[in-house]
Amino acid sequence: MSTPWYRRIAEGLTRSRERLGEELNVLLRRGPNLDEEFWTELEDTLIGADIGVTATTEIVDHLRDQAARKALPDAASVVDALAEQLAGEFPTPDEDPLALTPVTILVVGVNGTGKTTSVGKLAKQITDEGRSVILGSADTFRAAAAEQLDIWADRAQVPIVRKERGADPAAVAFDTVAEAEATGADVALIDTAGRLHTSADLMRELEKVQRVTANRSKPPVRTLLVMDATTGQNGLAQAREFHTSLTIDGIVMTKLDGTAKGGIAVAVARELGIPILRIGVGEGIDDLRPFDALGFARALVGMGDA
Ligand SMILES: Nc1nc2c(ncn2[C@@H]2O[C@H](COP(=O)(O)OP(=O)(O)OP(=O)(O)O)[C@@H](O)[C@H]2O)c(=O)[nH]1
Ligand SMILES: [Mg+2]
Incomplete structure (x- = not known):
């Protein structure tokens, strides 16, 4: 096994x-x-x-x-x-949004869950598969957010669209989609800001980003929610709020390496009915894995690790 x-x-x-x-x-x-x-x-x-x-x-x-x-x-x-x-207990995805070409992917989630890191890891993986990627830094809220994404863009050797701090995140998303179209990029990956999940401002901001992106993008738009597994049931409550305000197509569950309570993945997938698409198991560029329900479940109960 x-x-x-x-x-x-x-x-x-x-x-x-x-x-x-x-x-x-x-x-x-x-x-x-x-x-x-x-x-x-x-x-x-x-x-x-x-x-x-x-x-x-x-x-x-x-x-x-x-x-x-x-x-x-x-x-x-x-x-x-x-x-x-x-x-x-895990819903089976109808499609893998990350396998679509061309596609526009929005990455959302509470602050610190691992959005920017996951965007960086994805950029590298998709590039390694031979598809072209463009990154968009729609986190214009946090100081140095765009610089952080720049570093990942460098590592993955992909172009990035960014604006000055405080710019309209929806405008960055718009420009990223336009640039992807102009350059024929296969995948546009757009990083967004985190803030406390209860922030009504953030939800309004993200709703606008999603709306503007959907209107501008010719390729299908999919939104991934990044969740931090170490936040347990609290993370589940936050995910529920995102799911209420936005259309969420899949979950990236990060920091599974940092928790003894990986069962949260079961609770989340089951309660929200959203498929888990990738799991983060470390901080390195290669520490993002495809999700397989049976493999995950068997690992969780300690089977097959002889
Ligand atoms: N151990 C571990 N750490 C991770 C994983 N994914 C992300 N991190 C770490 O989590 C921290 C936050 O990651 P970011 O990617 O900056 O999170 P973010 O959601 O973009 O944060 P904001 O933009 O501030 O909302 C960093 O120190 C990452 O290295 C993972 O799968 N495992
Ligand atoms: Mg970030």
Whole structure:
């Protein structure tokens, strides 16, 4: 089961894997019997991993049913089935927005979640695939935001559209799309500002960016929400607000390497019904991975890492 690809996901999830995997191991060591205590402890373990109460209850009820029908003879088979159940919680994307050509991609999210870093990593990956990229710095709010994106543009060797600080972010997005069209770029990646998610100003600003971009862009426009996995349930509440104000087509979940509660990915995908498209597992340019539901679920429960 340990393909190199799989191992890379598992490595990024080390902390979650160790914690959830270890707790499940303790459960398994109790022996093959599936008594009441087993189910209660399984529930506690999953809730502790931030999978969420509703998802946990449904998953455990389902596993109990299967066990009662003798489809799951022992605790070890429950853990196998658990990985499959968890994988089934993730909505399957109809398309991968990042695979469209040409396409305009808006990247949004709360401050500090990893938007600019993810845009940089994506620019490098898409360029490596042989497609041309142009970056737009529609974060005109934070000091040095455009300089930060400039550094990533340099690393990935791609052009960037930027304006002075305080300029209208929608105007930057407009110019980026126009420049992409003029130069025949395959992918326009537009970075936006973060601020506290409760900021009504930010939501209005992003709504305008999305509207102006959709009007100007001939290629389809897709919006990705960048979420920081270490913010747990709080991040989920923030994502819900973005989802209410804007059309969100996919999630990039960052900093999975920095949390033992990777189960938040399950809670988010399930509750928002938005597919996770990429996961961030480190700060380096290559630390952005494609998301695979079963591989992720298996890594989460500590399977297949021998
Ligand atoms: N460990 C880890 N760190 C990450 C990951 N993605 C981003 N970071 C770090 O998170 C910090 C914030 O990243 P940025 O890309 O500046 O975040 P942002 O959303 O653009 O921030 P604002 O523009 O201020 O809203 C940086 O120190 C990044 O290196 C990841 O997947 N793992
Ligand atoms: Mg940024």
